[in-house]
Each structure stands twice: as C-alpha cells, then as structure tokens.
Amino acid sequence: MKHSRKLVFICNGSDCKKAGAKNLYKELKRMTAEPDLKGSCKFIKTKCMDMCKTAPNVIVGDHFCKNTTAEKVLIQIKKS
Numbered sequence: 001m002k003h004s005r006k007l008v009f010i011c012n013g014s015d016c017k018k019a020g021a022k023n024l025y026k027e028l029k030r031m032t033a034e035p036d037l038k039g040s041c042k043f044i045k046t047k048c049m050d051m052c053k054t055a056p057n058v059i060v061g062d063h064f065c066k067n068t069t070a071e072k073v074l075i076q077i078k079k080s
C-alpha cells in the first residue's frame with residue numbers, strides 16, 4: 001500500500017518568521033484538520049532554506065512555494 005501522507009516543509013528561519021511563517025503554519029494546521037484532509041500531510045519546520053528574499057517559503061513534495069500564503073500551499077497540497 002502506498003503511503004499517501006505528503007511532506008510539507010515550512011521554513012522557520014528569521015526572515016520567514018518575520019514574513020509570517022508562524023501564522024502560515026497555524027493556518028495550514030487548521031485548514032488540514034478538516035475531515036477531507038485530516039492526516040493527509042505532515043508538517044516539518046526547517047531552518048533557513050537560503051531563499052530569504054522570497055519569504056515565506058514552503059516546500060510541498062518537490063514543489064517550491066515562494067512568497068506564499070496558506071491558501072496557495074493548500075492548493076499545492078491538493079494538487080500533488
């Protein structure tokens with residue numbers, strides 16, 4: 001059986017934090033607690049990804065979300 005839980009890496013470096021990474025994380029947690037998405041992703045906080053100019057940065061699978069919002073990340077989670 002294929003394991004379908006998606007890995008979502010959220011940068012928690014100082015620039016991304018300033019750009020709202022903490023709220024982004026909280027928002028994503030809340031959004032993915034809905035019954036249709038429950039247990040579908042695993043969030044991992046990372047150190048600086050060295051892409052601070054485009055903060056906040058999130059990686060969903062092999063897709064890099066730059067300057068992102070919780071809504072954009074959610075769309076990517078549903079797509080991948």
Ligand code: FES
Nearest residue numbers: 011013016049051
């Ligand atoms: S702080 Fe997030 S990429 Fe540097």
